[in-house]
Every structure is written in structure tokens, then in C-alpha cells.
Amino acid sequence: EAQVTxxxxxLITVTGKKLTVTCSQNMNHEYMSWYRQDPGLGLRQIYYSMxxxxxxxxxxxxxxxxxxxxxxxxPLILESPSPNQTxxxxxxxxxxxxxxxxxxxxxxxxx
Amino acid sequence: xxxxxxxxxxxxxxEGAIASLNCTYSDRGSQSFFWYRQYSGKSPELIMSxxxxxxxxxxxxxxQLNKASQYVSLLIRDSQPSDSATYLCAVxxxxxxxxxxxFGTGTKLQVIP
Numbered sequence: 747e748a749q750v751t752x753x754x755x756x757l758i759t760v761t762g763k764k765l766t767v768t769c770s771q772n773m774n775h776e777y778m779s780w781y782r783q784d785p786g787l788g789l790r791q792i793y794y795s796m797x798x799x800x801x802x803x804x805x806x807x808x809x810x811x812x813x814x815x816x817x818x819x820x821p822l823i824l825e826s827p828s829p830n831q832t833x834x835x836x837x838x839x840x841x842x843x844x845x846x847x848x849x850x851x852x853x854x855x856x857x
Numbered sequence: 858x859x860x861x862x863x864x865x866x867x868x869x870x871x872e873g874a875i876a877s878l879n880c881t882y883s884d885r886g887s888q889s890f891f892w893y894r895q896y897s898g899k900s901p902e903l904i905m906s907x908x909x910x911x912x913x914x915x916x917x918x919x920x921q922l923n924k925a926s927q928y929v930s931l932l933i934r935d936s937q938p939s940d941s942a943t944y945l946c947a948v949x950x951x952x953x954x955x956x957x958x959x960f961g962t963g964t965k966l967q968v969i970p
Contacts, residue, residue, distance in 0.1 A: 779958075786865075788962035789901070789945065836900055845891050845947075846958060848900040 748773045750849035752837050758855040759827060767822045767852050769837030775847075777840045778820040779804070780812065782833040783851075789836070795820055827856045860884060861948050863961035871969050876933040878964050880946030883927070889949040890922055890929045895963065896942045905931060936968045 750771045759765055771778065779794040781804075791804030795814040809831055811823040820839075824831060832855050840846035862881045870876045878892075889908055893901035907913045907920040907929065919932040929948075933940055943963040950957065 781960075786962065789960040791957075794957075834898075845889070845903050845906050845949075847903070851898075851900050 748847070750837055750839050750847055752835075752849035752852050754852060755850065756853050758857065760857050761828055762826050765824050765827060765854075767824075767835060767837075767854070769820045769822065769849060770818050771820075771837075771839040771847075772818065773839060773847070774817065775839035775841050775844075776817070777842070777846075778814065779838045779846065780810070780820070780822045781836045781838065782806065782831075783836060784833050792822070792835075824854075827854075829856050832856045860959045861946055861961040863944075863946050863964045865962060866965040867967045868964055869967045869969055870936050872936060872938060874936050876936045876940065876966055876968070878931040878933070878944050878946075878966065880929045880931075880948075880961055881927055882929070882946075882948045882959075884948065884950060884959075885924075885927060886950050887924075887927075887948045890920070891947040891949070891958075892918075892920060892929075892931045893945040893947060893960075894940075894942045895945055901945055933966075936966075938968045938970050941966055941968045 753768045776797045780792040781789045790806045793812040795801040835852045837849040838846040892905040894904050895901045905920040907922045913920045917934045921930045943965045945963045946961040
């Protein structure tokens with residue numbers, strides 16, 4: 747089954763404690779992206795990757811890091827999380843000719 | 858000006874009616890257009906994509922694109938309570954092969970039984 751898998755689905759943590767949200771896709775897609783979704787603001791792109799070792803900033807990259815060492819994985823790293831990063835996060839993958847498919851989301855709460 | 862604009866709603870329609878959802882975009886070079894449905898707390902689910910002017914039908918859903926007016930719409934015929942969700946319009950240019958997809962903030966649809 748084609749899917750984008752995010753882990754964890756839910757996380758409550760404290761300010762300053764490094765965390766990683768993993769994202770894996772089994773569709774051999776070149777393109778992967780991270781979004782955050784906040785009420786009234788819609789989906790905003792954090793980072794994207796067009797292929798292995800190729801990443802770039804989206805619209806709201808501050809406070810986040812990513813890496814793309816393998817085609818299937820695109821982890822999102824919060825080195826020093828802060829309360830304003832409390833949000834619903836989505837990973838997505840796609841190709842140049844296909845629309846994006848989204849993971850089930852990760853709800854992060856940073857106290 | 859927002860790149861992709863949608864009325865946030867809620868748009869309320871009675872069961873069995875036609876729901877009409879609208880979206881305008883600012884980048885005249887945009888070539889690919891998508892409609893996603895998102896239930897509360899869930900991930901966006903692709904329901905329609907359209908790439909050329911005119912109408913595209915898939916079951917109860919019809920997407921309409923007018924590039925000259927920079928306008929894309931989604932019609933849902935015979936609306937059902939299960940259609941109650943937020944509908945996201947997404948737009949993608951084709952330049953450079955970079956998949957920069959811009960989303961609207963979504964229109965909340967409520968179908969009243």
C-alpha cells in the first residue's frame with residue numbers, strides 16, 4: 747500500500763528538548779515536504795526536498811532542520827523547540843507529474 | 858494579497874443540494890490545480906486535480922478552471938453530510954520542476970441533514 751508514514755503521531759514535550767519527527771514514503775517519490783498547519787493560517791511549508799541531499803527552505807523554516815540522506819526518509823528536527831512551534835505537522839511526498847500525498851500528521855505540543 | 862484565496866466559510870448547504878467552493882490565485886503562471894478535502898484533525902486527501910481550462914468531472918465532484926480569470930472552483934452535487942469538511946485549494950507552477958505548492962486556508966463546508 748502506497749503511504750507516507752509519520753512518527754510520532756502525538757508528542758507533548760518541553761521547551762528546549764530536541765526532538766525529531768520521522769517521515770517515510772514507499773512510493774519512490776523524489777519530492778518530499780514538511781508543512782505545519784495552524785488555525786486560520788492554513789498549511790505553510792517549512793522545508794522541502796527535491797531529491798537526496800537536496801533541500802531548501804519553505805515559507806516558515808525558522809527553528810527547524812531537515813535532512814534527506816535516503817530517498818524514502820525526510821526527518822524534521824527541532825533542535826530547541828519553543829511553544830510557538832506547537833502545531834499540527836504534515837509530511838507530504840510527490841513527483842513532478844503527480845500531486846502530493848500526505849502523511850497522517852503529527853500533533854506537537856511544546857510546553 | 859494572498860497567493861491563493863478562499864472564503865473561509867462556513868458554507869452551509871442542505872443535504873442533496875449543490876455545494877460551490879471557489880478559489881482565486883495570483884500567479885498567472887500557475888499550471889496545476891488541486892482540491893483537497895480535510896476532515897477535522899485528519900490529513901488532506903486529494904479529491905480532484907485539473908490542469909486545463911474547462912470542467913473536469915469525477916463522480917459527484919466537478920472542478921472548473923478559468924485561467925484567464927485566475928479562478929478555480931469545485932462543485933459537489935447531491936451533497937451528503939459526509940461531505941462536511943474543510944476543502945483546500947492548492948496551486949502549483951511548473952517552472953523549474955520545483956514543486957512549490959501553495960495552499961489556500963480552506964473553506965469549511967457544512968451539509969445540513
